[in-house]
Amino acid sequence: MNYRLFSLIAALAALLPAGAGTPRITVDAGKSAGPVNPLVFGANIEAADDRGIFDRPLNAPINPHAVAQGEGTWDPAANRPHPNIVCKLREMRIGMMRYPGGCLAHNYNWKQAVGPLSERPDWKFGIDEYIRLCRALGAEPIITMTDYALPAEELPEHMAELVEYLNAPATPEHPWAMKRAK
Numbered sequence: 001m002n003y004r005l006f007s008l009i010a011a012l013a014a015l016l017p018a019g020a021g022t023p024r025i026t027v028d029a030g031k032s033a034g035p036v037n038p039l040v041f042g043a044n045i046e047a048a049d050d051r052g053i054f055d056r057p058l059n060a061p062i063n064p065h066a067v068a069q070g071e072g073t074w075d076p077a078a079n080r081p082h083p084n085i086v087c088k089l090r091e092m093r094i095g096m097m098r099y100p101g102g103c104l105a106h107n108y109n110w111k112q113a114v115g116p117l118s119e120r121p122d123w124k125f126g127i128d129e130y131i132r133l134c135r136a137l138g139a140e141p142i143i144t145m146t147d148y149a150l151p152a153e154e155l156p157e158h159m160a161e162l163v164e165y166l167n168a169p170a171t172p173e174h175p176w177a178m179k180r181a182k
Helices: 003-015 064-068 083-091 102-107 127-137 152-167 175-181
Strands: 042-044 096-099 140-143
Touching: 083 127, 096 127, 127 140, 127 152, 152 175
Parallel strands: 042 096, 096 140
Antiparallel strands: none
């Protein structure tokens, strides 16, 4: 039995008056609870650097678990998502894509992963590539920010600048949006 379900049952049983009997939960598998939010079906690009994102021989069999973790999603030579991986992720109905994911997000600074590829030799897959991948999949992007990357007092501005980079009009009063447009 699922631990969380067991904990919920135990908590509900504790609320019953003494002598009320054994609590029962009945699941009717034939009854629909309604549509499932597509954002429940997500994937995670584990690495905030090139590891895993490019590591997939083009003719290798597609492992859905590895694909769901971002392996082989990006073709750095063509600077685009691998078409066969995009096809597989669409089959999996990925509703959202998180980047960077996992513990490696602690070392991630989005400012190092934007701008021309020639100016970021360690970040051939960054924010712009990630957004292009999400668009190719029809997936909602979820960007992970860490509180480890900078001193705490710098984090609000750091995050606000990312919002500017992603959303503001490319005008001189929005320098990060100007960088995006460039």
